[in-house]
Amino acid sequence: MKYDVHTKVQPVVTGDALPKVRPELTTKGQHMSGAEILLRSLEAEGVKIVFGHPGGAVIHVYDEMHRIKPQFEHILVRHEQGGTHAAEGYAKATGKVGTVLVTSGPGATNTVTGIADAYMDSVPIVVFTGQVPTGLIGNDAFQECDAIGISRSITKHSYLVRDVSDLARTVKEAYHIARTGRPGPVLVDLPKDVLLAKGPFVYPETVNMRGYAVPAEGRVEKLERAAQMIEESERPLFYVGGGAVNSDSSELLTDIARHTGIPVTTTLHGLGAFPEDDTLALRMLGMHGTWWANQAIQHCDLIIAVGARFDDRVTGKLDSWAPHAKVIHIEIDQSCISKNVFADCAILGNVRNVLEQLRPMVKPKDTTEWLKQIDVWRQECPLKYEQDGKLRAQGVIENLRDKTNGDAVVITDVGQHQMWTAQYFRFLHSRTHITSGGLGTMGFGMPAAMGAAFGMREIGSSRPVVCISGDGGFVMNAQEMSVAAAHKLPLKLAVINNRFLGMVRQWQELFHKERYSHTDLSDTNPDFVKLAEANHCVGLRATTPEECRQIIDEAWKVTDRPALMEFQVAKEEMVFPMVPAGAATGEMITDRMTPNSFV
Amino acid sequence: MMADTLVLTPQQIIRKKAAGEPIQPDDSEMTRKHTIVVLVENSIGAFIRVINMFSARGFNIDSVTVGPTEDSSVSRMNIATVGNSRIIAQVLRQLSRLVDTIEVTDLTTTDYVERELCLLKVCYTKDSRSEILDVSDIFRGKVVDITKKTMTFELRGPSQKIDAFIDMMLPHNIVEVARSGRVAMQRDI
Numbered sequence: 029m030k031y032d033v034h035t036k037v038q039p040v041v042t043g044d045a046l047p048k049v050r051p052e053l054t055t056k057g058q059h060m061s062g063a064e065i066l067l068r069s070l071e072a073e074g075v076k077i078v079f080g081h082p083g084g085a086v087i088h089v090y091d092e093m094h095r096i097k098p099q100f101e102h103i104l105v106r107h108e109q110g111g112t113h114a115a116e117g118y119a120k121a122t123g124k125v126g127t128v129l130v131t132s133g134p135g136a137t138n139t140v141t142g143i144a145d146a147y148m149d150s151v152p153i154v155v156f157t158g159q160v161p162t163g164l165i166g167n168d169a170f171q172e173c174d175a176i177g178i179s180r181s182i183t184k185h186s187y188l189v190r191d192v193s194d195l196a197r198t199v200k201e202a203y204h205i206a207r208t209g210r211p212g213p214v215l216v217d218l219p220k221d222v223l224l225a226k227g228p229f230v231y232p233e234t235v236n237m238r239g240y241a242v243p244a245e246g247r248v249e250k251l252e253r254a255a256q257m258i259e260e261s262e263r264p265l266f267y268v269g270g271g272a273v274n275s276d277s278s279e280l281l282t283d284i285a286r287h288t289g290i291p292v293t294t295t296l297h298g299l300g301a302f303p304e305d306d307t308l309a310l311r312m313l314g315m316h317g318t319w320w321a322n323q324a325i326q327h328c329d330l331i332i333a334v335g336a337r338f339d340d341r342v343t344g345k346l347d348s349w350a351p352h353a354k355v356i357h358i359e360i361d362q363s364c365i366s367k368n369v370f371a372d373c374a375i376l377g378n379v380r381n382v383l384e385q386l387r388p389m390v391k392p393k394d395t396t397e398w399l400k401q402i403d404v405w406r407q408e409c410p411l412k413y414e415q416d417g418k419l420r421a422q423g424v425i426e427n428l429r430d431k432t433n434g435d436a437v438v439i440t441d442v443g444q445h446q447m448w449t450a451q452y453f454r455f456l457h458s459r460t461h462i463t464s465g466g467l468g469t470m471g472f473g474m475p476a477a478m479g480a481a482f483g484m485r486e487i488g489s490s491r492p493v494v495c496i497s498g499d500g501g502f503v504m505n506a507q508e509m510s511v512a513a514a515h516k517l518p519l520k521l522a523v524i525n526n527r528f529l530g531m532v533r534q535w536q537e538l539f540h541k542e543r544y545s546h547t548d549l550s551d552t553n554p555d556f557v558k559l560a561e562a563n564h565c566v567g568l569r570a571t572t573p574e575e576c577r578q579i580i581d582e583a584w585k586v587t588d589r590p591a592l593m594e595f596q597v598a599k600e601e602m603v604f605p606m607v608p609a610g611a612a613t614g615e616m617i618t619d620r621m622t623p624n625s626f627v
Numbered sequence: 628m629m630a631d632t633l634v635l636t637p638q639q640i641i642r643k644k645a646a647g648e649p650i651q652p653d654d655s656e657m658t659r660k661h662t663i664v665v666l667v668e669n670s671i672g673a674f675i676r677v678i679n680m681f682s683a684r685g686f687n688i689d690s691v692t693v694g695p696t697e698d699s700s701v702s703r704m705n706i707a708t709v710g711n712s713r714i715i716a717q718v719l720r721q722l723s724r725l726v727d728t729i730e731v732t733d734l735t736t737t738d739y740v741e742r743e744l745c746l747l748k749v750c751y752t753k754d755s756r757s758e759i760l761d762v763s764d765i766f767r768g769k770v771v772d773i774t775k776k777t778m779t780f781e782l783r784g785p786s787q788k789i790d791a792f793i794d795m796m797l798p799h800n801i802v803e804v805a806r807s808g809r810v811a812m813q814r815d816i
Binding site (some may be wrong): 185238239240361362363 | 641642645667672679680683713717723724725726727
């Protein structure tokens with residue numbers, strides 16, 4: 029079973045997703061240190077960028093990096109959590125695997141939040157953690173922690189490399205696991221003595237894991253059943269999640285929806301998979317989804333779930349969600365099927381493969397009546413906010429959209445601004461909306477935007493990278509601003525400052541009788557303009573709609589460093605519509621005047 | 628809050644039936660015992676990942692046994708658990724998606740044999756000695772050790788038989804019980 033490092037396999041990697049290997053790396057059995065094997069393996073894997081932070085356990089890796097000048101860029105982040113989020117942002121923007129390199133102990137524990145975030149949101153990253161020498165493991169050595177144990181339930185898989193001859197194979201497998209199937213984080217723990225030991229380097233050509241299968245095509249009889257269910261339905265609805273983005277199925281999905289005339293609603297992570305300016309687009313569903321998307325869910329007779337996992341923020345109270353709908357579930361992760369909502373027809377497979385198979389099997393449908401009904405709901409309760417001449421977060425987001433015509437990579441943090449961005453930005457392209465959905469990690473936005481900007485630079489894209497965040501979350505990883513500045517990334521950092529932990533404040537107002545316990549940040553917020561300037565960025569501030577447009581224009585003129593725009597907005601603003609946690613989707617609070625039985 | 632007296636749509640009834648959930652509040656939960664056999668890579672890490680999945684996702688484990696198979700690179704785990712059909716389906720899918728699991732089978736849906744081994748040490752007196760041996764004989768237990776005060780029995784069989792044996796021995800001052808947990812294998816048809 030063990031891969032034989034002495035075989036004559038030439039590591040020529042095939043497949044379009046896999047990079048070409050530099051010929052000088054194929055020298056059979058060349059002896060080198062584990063640290064160099066690690067770096068050479070990353071090169072062979074086609075890694076272009078590593079987000080890392082050195083320390084005692086990985087000092088030899090950094091030493092070899094200094095000596096051999098590998099074919100990838102190393103970005104020195106200022107906190108390991110920032111590094112993992114940057115790798116996530118990079119991975120989500122480019123579709124490639126993000127790479128993180130940190131030391132043992134605190135280096136490893138600082139990556140935990142980012143790893144958990146990647147696990148919940150299916151982001152492919154590989155995290156290399158240093159570890160104390162194998163002989164000291166379990167001895168409570170300096171900077172020792174059981175990284176494998178700590179990360180076990182938040183990784184797709186993890187490895188402790190005990191022998192230098194296993195190292196190259198392990199790297200190969202780690203990237204394979206992270207990238208394929210439902211993507212996810214993989215942790216590789218590297219004891220110091222393994223990095224020092226010498227061994228032959230051959231990067232394997234293939235992986236051989238008998239327990240790991242990657243679903244691709246769906247079963248034909250299931251597809252036939254699905255096609256028949258679509259044919260028989262009167263009020264069908266596509267419910268599209270992050271799987272459509274991860275499998276790059278956006279165009280295919282758009283084609284099928286337009287061909288059949290079936291409307292499309294997307295989850296938070298599905299935003300961008302279907303152009304939101306299309307007449308068939310119902311925008312986002314769920315807790316802060318649109319009224320009409322949620323009404324459509326409650327009244328449809330068929331849900332075609334595409335790479336989505338029926339999260340509780342989507343369904344609300346499960347028992348009363350979509351009470352009339354049969355469910356077709358196209359999904360790559362078998363554990364998501366019938367987990368929350370029973371799938372009448374479950375198609376296990378890669379979303380792209382399955383949609384390709386399904387395309388010739390479905391016919392155009394007459395959905396006029398159904399779309400007409402949805403339009404009634406659309407008129408009934410449109411997205412709206414008060415237009416009283418004050419600066420409001422929703423207005424800021426609309427201004428940012430107008431500035432970019434919706435063609436930007438938008439990264440958000442977590443909270444009210446995240447939901448307003450989802451509601452008001454109108455995403456048109458796949459991989460242009462990056463957020464922390466499953467774990468809801470405040471502090472995700474700034475470093476993830478930095479990672480996305482590195483990704484855009486690598487693929488030569490001119491799409492601007494815009495980070496929209498709140499004053500609470502921005503401060504949590506603001507230290508990475510100076511890294512972005514050092515690398516001259518023209519990031520646009522919008523901080524929606526309401527001097528409150530706004531989403532918690534909203535719940536306190538709605539469900540806790542206005543007891544604003546520890547959500548007021550006005551005493552502890554930094555001066556954001558000075559914070560930007562201290563980190564070698566441009567700092568701008570707006571307090572009125574006119575200033576808002578002005579500073580956006582000014583920020584877009586900055587091309588050699590990040591520009592932070594602080595928008596001071598009213599603290600009372602709330603995200604509507606809203607399905608209270610645990611309530612039925614049919615019972616939305618649409619504004620402050622809605623009678624609210626949850627208070 | 629909302630009233631719980633919802634009138635179910637046909638689709639909701641289908642979902643509840645599929646999940647093994649009660650359709651009327653007074654329906655008894657359709658939970659039952661399941662024996663799941665998991666073939667995993669023979670490493671501590673693989674074993675821990677399987678067990679960890681149960682605790683991380685809030686599933687029950689009644690007993691677990693693990694040992695090598697005829698292929699030294701593969702371990703066989705026998706996991707006894709309890710749940711309704713929705714929970715068991717989830718357990719099976721979550722097990723299958725682990726990288727280190729090679730094969731996952733729920734034996735409960737098939738025809739299978741199941742055995743457990745039990746060692747039981749009990750105090751005896753002159754008066755109770757013959758009765759204890761009688762009980763052991765009925766259950767086809769074997770005396771594997773005897774001292775002036777205690778006897779140790781070995782008993783094999785389905786778990787219920789061992790439950791019954793322990794039950795019968797309870798009045799006799801049991802010193803120690805060691806049970807192996809269930810091991811099981813599918814019958815060939």
